[in-house]
Amino acid sequence: MSDIILSTRTFPPSGTQDLGIIYGISCLSSNFIRDTKASIRNLTVGGELGDYAEMIQKGTELAKSRLISEAERVGADGVYGVKIATPQVAGGAAEIIMYGTAFKNV
Numbered sequence: 615m616s617d618i619i620l621s622t623r624t625f626p627p628s629g630t631q632d633l634g635i636i637y638g639i640s641c642l643s644s645n646f647i648r649d650t651k652a653s654i655r656n657l658t659v660g661g662e663l664g665d666y667a668e669m670i671q672k673g674t675e676l677a678k679s680r681l682i683s684e685a686e687r688v689g690a691d692g693v694y695g696v697k698i699a700t701p702q703v704a705g706g707a708a709e710i711i712m713y714g715t716a717f718k719n720v
Contacts (some may be wrong), residue, residue, distance in 0.1 A: 620696050637711060640674075640708075
């Protein structure tokens with residue numbers, strides 16, 4: 615388990631030095647069967663698209679893991695101002711970008 619602290623605070627913790635902006639990015643694709651199943655559900659009964667929700671959850675966990683790995687790589691003690699962006703670069707895909715400012719305790 616990592617000791618990296620993640621925070622959505624917009625101000626750096628006191629007694630720290632900024633190390634710069636870091637990112638954790640994931641992009642998971644769907645498949646034909648998943649897309650067809652989601653389209654049929656969307657056109658008929660509605661409700662949650664469980665396969666897509668699971669894909670987004672996995673993508674978010676992967677982006678967070680990569681953000682923490684990047685923080686460890688730069689020698690950070692934590693990351694503040696953490697935000698999540700979800701651009702769409704392709705249909706049927708889950709793109710997750712998690713970013714923030716790495717800091718080191720001084």
